[in-house]
Amino acid sequence: MITPFLTKEKCLAEAKRHKSPSAFRAGASAAYQVADLNGWLGECFADMPDKKMPAGYWNKKRCRAVAQVCRSKSELKEKYAGAYAAINRYGWDLDIFPNLQG
Numbered sequence: 001m002i003t004p005f006l007t008k009e010k011c012l013a014e015a016k017r018h019k020s021p022s023a024f025r026a027g028a029s030a031a032y033q034v035a036d037l038n039g040w041l042g043e044c045f046a047d048m049p050d051k052k053m054p055a056g057y058w059n060k061k062r063c064r065a066v067a068q069v070c071r072s073k074s075e076l077k078e079k080y081a082g083a084y085a086a087i088n089r090y091g092w093d094l095d096i097f098p099n100l101q102g
Helices: 008-016 021-027 029-038 041-045 060-068 073-079 081-090
Strands: none
Touching: 008 029, 008 041, 021 029, 021 041, 029 041, 060 073, 060 081, 073 081
Protein backbone atom coordinates (compact mmCIF):
# COMPACT_ATOMS: atom_id res chain seq x y z
CA MET A 1 0.00 0.00 0.00
CA ILE A 2 1.35 3.40 -0.96
CA THR A 3 1.11 5.92 1.82
CA PRO A 4 -0.34 9.32 0.84
CA PHE A 5 1.65 11.25 3.44
CA LEU A 6 4.99 10.82 1.67
CA THR A 7 5.85 14.14 0.07
CA LYS A 8 8.69 14.84 -2.31
CA GLU A 9 10.74 16.31 0.53
CA LYS A 10 10.19 13.22 2.70
CA CYS A 11 11.14 10.90 -0.16
CA LEU A 12 14.32 12.89 -0.86
CA ALA A 13 15.22 12.86 2.84
CA GLU A 14 14.64 9.10 3.02
CA ALA A 15 16.78 8.54 -0.09
CA LYS A 16 19.68 10.44 1.50
CA ARG A 17 19.75 7.85 4.31
CA HIS A 18 20.75 5.14 1.79
CA LYS A 19 23.99 4.59 -0.09
CA SER A 20 22.59 3.11 -3.32
CA PRO A 21 19.35 2.91 -5.29
CA SER A 22 18.95 -0.77 -4.39
CA ALA A 23 19.45 0.00 -0.68
CA PHE A 24 16.84 2.77 -0.93
CA ARG A 25 14.41 0.39 -2.63
CA ALA A 26 14.98 -2.36 -0.04
CA GLY A 27 15.06 -0.14 3.04
CA ALA A 28 12.27 2.29 2.21
CA SER A 29 10.06 0.60 -0.34
CA ALA A 30 7.07 2.91 0.19
CA ALA A 31 9.17 6.05 -0.33
CA TYR A 32 10.79 4.42 -3.37
CA GLN A 33 7.38 3.58 -4.88
CA VAL A 34 6.04 7.07 -4.30
CA ALA A 35 9.17 8.62 -5.80
CA ASP A 36 8.94 6.28 -8.79
CA LEU A 37 5.25 6.99 -9.41
CA ASN A 38 5.83 10.75 -9.24
CA GLY A 39 9.03 10.77 -11.32
CA TRP A 40 11.33 11.83 -8.47
CA LEU A 41 13.78 8.92 -8.61
CA GLY A 42 16.32 10.94 -10.62
CA GLU A 43 16.41 13.54 -7.88
CA CYS A 44 16.53 10.86 -5.19
CA PHE A 45 19.56 9.22 -6.85
CA ALA A 46 21.38 12.49 -7.65
CA ASP A 47 23.64 12.34 -4.58
CA MET A 48 24.25 8.59 -4.74
CA PRO A 49 27.53 7.41 -6.25
CA ASP A 50 27.38 5.59 -9.57
CA LYS A 51 28.78 2.12 -8.96
CA LYS A 52 28.86 1.12 -12.62
CA MET A 53 32.38 0.86 -13.98
CA PRO A 54 33.21 2.61 -17.28
CA ALA A 55 33.51 0.51 -20.43
CA GLY A 56 36.86 -1.26 -20.58
CA TYR A 57 37.49 -0.99 -16.84
CA TRP A 58 37.96 -4.72 -16.34
CA ASN A 59 41.16 -5.25 -18.30
CA LYS A 60 43.41 -8.27 -17.86
CA LYS A 61 45.65 -6.54 -15.31
CA ARG A 62 42.75 -5.51 -13.04
CA CYS A 63 41.10 -8.92 -13.36
CA ARG A 64 44.31 -10.67 -12.38
CA ALA A 65 44.73 -8.34 -9.36
CA VAL A 66 41.27 -9.08 -7.94
CA ALA A 67 41.55 -12.79 -8.75
CA GLN A 68 44.70 -13.00 -6.63
CA VAL A 69 42.81 -11.95 -3.48
CA CYS A 70 40.08 -14.59 -3.99
CA ARG A 71 40.34 -18.21 -2.91
CA SER A 72 38.08 -19.63 -5.63
CA LYS A 73 36.32 -18.81 -8.87
CA SER A 74 32.99 -18.77 -7.06
CA GLU A 75 34.30 -16.21 -4.55
CA LEU A 76 35.53 -14.05 -7.44
CA LYS A 77 32.14 -14.33 -9.14
CA GLU A 78 30.35 -13.32 -5.94
CA LYS A 79 32.60 -10.37 -5.05
CA TYR A 80 33.61 -9.13 -8.51
CA ALA A 81 30.91 -10.14 -10.98
CA GLY A 82 32.13 -7.68 -13.61
CA ALA A 83 35.68 -9.00 -13.50
CA TYR A 84 34.43 -12.58 -13.64
CA ALA A 85 32.30 -11.77 -16.69
CA ALA A 86 35.23 -10.07 -18.45
CA ILE A 87 37.52 -13.04 -17.76
CA ASN A 88 35.00 -15.41 -19.33
CA ARG A 89 34.12 -13.06 -22.19
CA TYR A 90 37.74 -12.62 -23.29
CA GLY A 91 38.91 -16.17 -22.53
CA TRP A 92 41.46 -15.16 -19.89
CA ASP A 93 40.51 -17.91 -17.45
CA LEU A 94 43.55 -20.09 -18.12
CA ASP A 95 45.90 -17.13 -17.66
CA ILE A 96 44.23 -15.81 -14.53
CA PHE A 97 42.97 -19.01 -12.86
CA PRO A 98 45.86 -21.47 -13.11
CA ASN A 99 45.66 -22.28 -9.39
CA LEU A 100 42.06 -21.38 -8.49
CA GLN A 101 39.53 -24.12 -7.91
CA GLY A 102 35.89 -23.91 -9.07
